[in-house]
Structure formats: structure tokens, C-alpha cells
Amino acid sequence: MPLMGFHSKVHPLYLRSLRFLRSIKPYDPPTDVNERIDKICTSQEISTNDTTKLEGGLLRFQIFAACAEEFGHSVPNSLLCIIETVGDLKEFYRNAVDVATPLDTLRRMQLPKNLHVQYEYHRFHPDTDTMFDGKTAFPLSSNIVTGLKYKKKYKGFKLEDPFYEEYRRLK
Numbered sequence: 633m634p635l636m637g638f639h640s641k642v643h644p645l646y647l648r649s650l651r652f653l654r655s656i657k658p659y660d661p662p663t664d665v666n667e668r669i670d671k672i673c674t675s676q677e678i679s680t681n682d683t684t685k686l687e688g689g690l691l692r693f694q695i696f697a698a699c700a701e702e703f704g705h706s707v708p709n710s711l712l713c714i715i716e717t718v719g720d721l722k723e724f725y726r727n728a729v730d731v732a733t734p735l736d737t738l739r740r741m742q743l744p745k746n747l748h749v750q751y752e753y754h755r756f757h758p759d760t761d762t763m764f765d766g767k768t769a770f771p772l773s774s775n776i777v778t779g780l781k782y783k784k785k786y787k788g789f790k791l792e793d794p795f796y797e798e799y800r801r802l803k
Contacts, residue, residue, distance in 0.1 A: 656731055658728075661726050661727065665722060665725045665726050666722055666726075669699065672699060672702060676695055678695065679718070681718065682717060683718075685717055686716060707724060735751070755775060755786045756775060757788075757789055772793070773791070774790040776788045
């Protein structure tokens with residue numbers, strides 16, 4: 633799925649996967665991005681033409697550092713090798729960065745009437761769920777909570793294997 637411009641070098645789904653659940657700051661581009669980058673290029677003695685290549689490690693570092701200071705938003709390491717020209721740099725700084733997770737995005741959307749998303753879901757626990765006397769639909773599956781964030785919120789449990797005692801007896 634080729635796209636024009638900056639993102640034509642990388643598949644857009646790959647770019648989206650890089651941003652998911654990463655600690656990045658949101659970025660809303662100003663209206664005068666092109667003028668500010670042209671000013672930075674002029675101060676670094678680089679042509680402001682969009683096809684001008686950014687060659688040389690020191691030059692690239694200086695222009696990226698100046699842009700990061702100017703916009704308060706730096707180029708992530710995963711995209712440093714993709715930005716090759718001044719036009720690529722302008723394209724990068726024209727794109728907004730939304731840090732919402734897909735679930736948060738669903739909350740903001742107007743969903744169809746036949747679709748319901750349960751944002752605060754319920755996890756089964758045999759001690760607290762009395763609807764079916766604590767019996768689960770998955771009798772051999774434990775519910776182990778591994779995430780640090782959710783260990784406080786949800787209580788996990790480990791079911792004993794009913795065949796373990798017979799296995800030990802046969803050994």
C-alpha cells in the first residue's frame with residue numbers, strides 16, 4: 633500500500649504499531665512548520681529546497697537538535713534513518729502525534745447502535761462470582777494476572793489440576 637511523501641518508505645501499519653503503548657508525548661503541529669524549518673535550515677546554512685539531502689552525521693544531529701528545541705518534539709530513533717531530505721523533515725513535523733490507545737479512541741467515536749464496548753470489564757474469580765456457585769466455563773484454565781498495573785485491580789487465581797493427584801499415584 634504505497635503512500636506519497638514521508639510515509640511512502642514505511643508501511644503505515646508498522647508506524648502505528650511503533651506508537652502503541654509507548655511513552656511518547658502528544659504533539660500538535662503549529663501552522664507555520666515550513667517557515668520555522670526554513671529558518672532553521674538557513675541558520676545551519678542548508679538549502680531550504682525540499683529535495684535537499686541531509687547528509688553527514690554532524691549536520692543531521694545539528695538540524696534534528698535545533699528542530700527538537702524549536703518544536704518541543706524530537707524525532708524518534710526508529711525514524712531517524714527515514715528522514716533523508718528537508719521535505720521529509722517538514723512532513724514529519726506537520727504530522728500530529730496522538731497518544732490515545734485504540735480503546736480510548738473507541739470511547740471518543742460514535743459507535744453503531746448494535747455495537748457496545750465494555751470499558752470496565754469483569755474478570756471471573758471463583759471466590760467472588762456466585763452466579764454459578766463459583767464454577768467456571770473453563771475448568772482447567774487459571775486466571776493469572778501478570779501485569780503490575782492490573783494486579784492491584786484484579787485478583788487472579790490458580791486452579792488445581794484434577795488429574796495431577798492421579799498422575800502422581802500412578803508414578
